[in-house]
Amino acid sequence: MDVLFLFRIKEHQEEMLRSEFPEIRFLFDRKTDDPAIGSSEVIVTYGTDIDESVLDRAKNLKWIMVASAGVEHMPLGRTAELDIRVTNVRGIHKTPMAETMLAHILAYRKKLQDVYAQQSRSEWNKKIRGTELLGSKALILGPGAIGGETGRLLQAFGVRTYGCNRSGRQAExxxxxxxxxxxxxxxxxxxxIISVLPSTQETKRLLGREHFAAMKDTALFLNFGRGDLYEEQVLIEALEKGRPSAAVLDVFETEPLPADSPFWKMKNVTVSPHISALSGKYVERSLEIFIPNLRAYLDGRTGEMINRVDPERGY
Known part of the structure; x- marks a missing residue:
């Protein structure tokens, strides 16, 4: 059986997979024009390189493992038609993303940018006044694995956490x-206000002018989910009016963010180039999900495979 990786992994990781699954022929760091697309039963990908033309050539394909939480670039309708199961690595981003969001929140509340600016001017000024997280309220749009870990960290600082999802059903x-x-x-x-929502038909343009206008003039808004949660011009206008007070943005409608985007020069915006999920442990954690799923797949226990993607919901 062929398992095709459309990206590179470390040599010791390749050796580990070959040692644990000697019956499988692993093909690493291949491209979608590789002839092995046609023979591979499993494809491991970051998801952005799979389109319908690839699926049409993948005659033996039964399972796509997406080494990403977001699958909005995948042709999920076509995979459903072809009865190709799709799994992702939902949950592996929770530690680096939650830590990064907490760092930005603390930096904003403790006025660290002002501290750094003063140091660059060799200026001793004790008039900087930060605020405490204790007793504040945080709304987390998308309280899944990432949102839940963010909530856990915020609760440790005495923040009251509010989760927001489609149903209002309780979340950890x-x-x-x-x-x-x-x-x-x-x-x-x-x-x-923190968003870690995926991109689905329900979440696209979920936030409009009325939502930003309803925020406090001291509120911090963070978007670490997807850039189509709102129209960017709507957020720009809201920030110019002071509601919310500031924003930390890790995702954008167009990436890389164009050089002429107003976000770059707005003093109340922090532009993070979609790096919050990056970690030296990314592939390692992806394999920790892939390997048990591969064992279940080989044993015919496909019902036990975790992180199955629902093609209708898009996550």
Whole structure:
């Protein structure tokens, strides 16, 4: 059986896979024009290089392992038609992303940019006044694995956490829950608003002018999910009006962010070039999900494979 990797992994990781699965022919660091596309039963990919033309050539394909949480670039409708199961690595980003978001929140509340600016001027000024997280409220759009870990860290600082999902169903490390329908009503109370939502038909343009206008003029907004959550011009106008007070953006409608984007020069915006999920342990954690799934697949226990993607929901 052929298992085709469309990206490079470390040599010791290749050796480990070959040692644990001697019956499998692993093909590493290949491209979609490789003839092995036609013989491979499993393809491991970051997801952006799989389109319908690849699926048409992959006559033996039964399973696609996407080494990413987002699968919005995948032709999920076609994989469903061909009965190709798709799994992802949902959950592996929670540690680096939650740590990064907490760092940005603390930097904003403790006025660290002002501290750094003063140092660059060799200026001793004790008038900088930060604020505490203790007793504040944070709304987390998408309280799944990443949102839950973020909630856990915030709760350790005494923050009251509110999760927001489609149904309002309870999620881990959330003190209270609201549904998408109750979002507008909840926003005026929030000191921090965080989105880690995936890109789906339900989440595209979920936030409009009325949502930003409802935020406090001291609120910090962070988007670490997907860039189509709102129209960027709407957010730009909202920030110019002071609601929210500031934003930390890791994702954008167009990436790389164009050089002429207003975000680059806005003093109340931090541009993060989609790096919050990056970690030296990314592939290692991906393989920790892939290997048990591969064992289940080989044993015919496909019902036990984790992180199955629902092609209709898109996650």
């Amino acid at each position: 490390y959330m003190d209270e829950m609201v549904s998408f329908d109750g979002l507008l009503e909840a926003l005026p109370e929030m000191d921090t």
